[in-house]
Amino acid sequence: MSVFKKRLGQYVSLGEDDWLPFDELDHHEQVYLAGDDIVQAGDEIRQVFIVMEGWAIRYRLLEDGRRQIVNFMLPGDVFDLQSLADLKADHSLTAITECKVLVISSSVFVNMLQTSASLASAFWWSAVQEESILREQIVRIGRRSARERIGHLLLELHRRFVGATGMEVERLTVPLTRADIADALGLTPVHVSRTMSAMRRADLITEGRGGEITIVDRAKLARLSHFDTDYLHLKKLHITSGRPVRDAGEAQRGLAD
Amino acid sequence: MSVFKKRLGQYVSLGEDDWLPFDELDHHEQVYLAGDDIVQAGDEIRQVFIVMEGWAIRYRLLEDGRRQIVNFMLPGDVFDLQSLADLKADHSLTAITECKVLVISSSVFVNMLQTSASLASAFWWSAVQEESILREQIVRIGRRSARERIGHLLLELHRRFVGATGMEVERLTVPLTRADIADALGLTPVHVSRTMSAMRRADLITEGRGGEITIVDRAKLARLSHFDTDYLHLKKLHITSGRPVRDAGEAQRGLAD
C-alpha cells in the first residue's frame, strides 16, 4: 500500500474499496530534484500535491535574505489543499531531496471529496493535522530553548516518519543541514552545531554518516524537550456512515511514541 | 450586516440570499466573560464557533508554566473548524475581553457546507486565512527582532480589525497586557515594555489610556517590520457556479493597508 494511504490510515480505517474514487482520479507523478522549487511564493496554484518519496520544505524568505522554514513535508503529506480556495501562494516549497510527488488538479480533487464522505474525512484529518503541527511549531520556537527545540523537532520528524512509512526505525536519516535546522527553529547554524554537539556529549543522540541521526533514549529526550504526541492526532477512528466514531480499543496517549 | 458576514465578504461576494442556508441554522449565542475558557485542551469539541464581539486567545501551556499564545481571535473569526474531524483540542481558548460567540453544532454545520457551494467556499477561505496567519506567526517569532515582532503584530491586528468591522480606524484599542504580547511573540513582559517604550520614543506608536494604541505612520512601521498584507489574502473573488473566479478589478498588493 502506498505511503500516503498508510499515513491517512493513521487516523481513519479505509478499505481498498473506499479508495476507489481516489484511484480513478486523473493525476500524474512528478519528480523534483533536490533544490527544485515545487511552488514559488506568488504562484496561483490549481493543484493538490501528495509527497510519495523524499522531503520538501515550506519556507518564507525575507527581503534581507533571512529564511524561515515553516514546516517539513514528508512522504504521505498532502499539501496545498489551500489551493482549493484559489489563492496565491504566500510561501515557497522546495524539494530538499529528490522527491516523487503526485499532482492532482484542484477541481478534480474537490469533486472527489464531494462523492466520498470517508475520503473527505480522511483528507480533512490531514489538513487538521498539518495545522496542528504549525501550532506546535509556534510553541516550539516561541517558548523553548535551543536544545528543547532541536530535540522536539527530531522527535516529531521521527514520529511522522514512522507514521507515514509504517517502519519502526530507530535510526532516522535526516537530510537536513545545520542551516536547515537553524532556519526551521529560529536559530543560527553555528548555534545548532554547538547545541547538537552538546547533545551528542550528553548521550541524547548519535550521528552517523550521511545525516543519520539516532535518538538514544526517546523517553528521556521527550522529557527534556517536553514532547508529547497529542498534537499529531494519531488516534485511530472508524468511519461509520460518513461520521467518524472514536475507537475505544486504541486509547493511548503517547509520550515519545 | 453582522461582523462575520462582513469579514467573509473580504474574500467572497455573497448576497443576502447566499446566506439563507446559514441563517436557518440551529445555533445559539453564548457570552463569555474576560478570562473565561471557551475551549480547554483535551476537550472533545463538537461545535463551530464564530466570534461576534470581543477578543479571545488560543494558547498552549507548558508543564512549567510557560505559555505560548498561538493566535488571536477577533470579531468575525471562525474557529474549531477542526472539530469537523472530531478530534480532541490540543490547545486552549480563552476570552480576554467579554466575548459574544455564535455556537453551531459541527454536524449541522457540515450539512450546510454540503448544500451551499458558495458558503463552503467562504468558510474554506476563512480556514485558509487562519492557517496563513499561523505561518506568518512562525516567521514572525522565528526570524524577527523584538521591535519587528511587535510592529508586525500590531499591523496585523489593525488590518484584521479593520477587515472585520469595516471601520477604517486609526486608533486601535488593544485589550492586551504586556504579558499577552510577550507570550504571543516569544518574549518577556519586561522586554516588551522596554521595546514599546523605545517605539514610543521613536514616534512609531503612541499609547493612550485603556490600551489604546495608535500607529503613527503605518507605512514606516510596515517597512521597519517587513509587514506585507499578502498573507491575509484580502483580494476579493467572485463566486460563479461554486468555483471562485478572480476579479480583475481588484488587483492591489498592500503594504500596510
Place this chain on the structure above:
DNA sequence: CGCGGATTTGACGAACCTCAAAGCCAGTGG
C-alpha cells in the same frame, strides 16, 4: 486614601549571534 494589578526601570546574567579560521568530507580530475 489605600489596595492590587500592570508597567516601568535598573543592574546584572545568560542564551544566542557574528565573524572568522580551521577541519572534515565527498566528489573530481590529473
Place this chain on the structure above:
DNA sequence: CCACTGGCTTTGAGGTTCGTCAAATCCGCG
C-alpha cells in the same frame, strides 16, 4: 592513487539581544 576543490561543520573569541530579579511607579477602583 593522490591532490584539489567546494560545501558543510566545528571551534574560538567577543558582542548583542533578550532574560531574570527586584524595586519603584503608575493607575483604576473601592
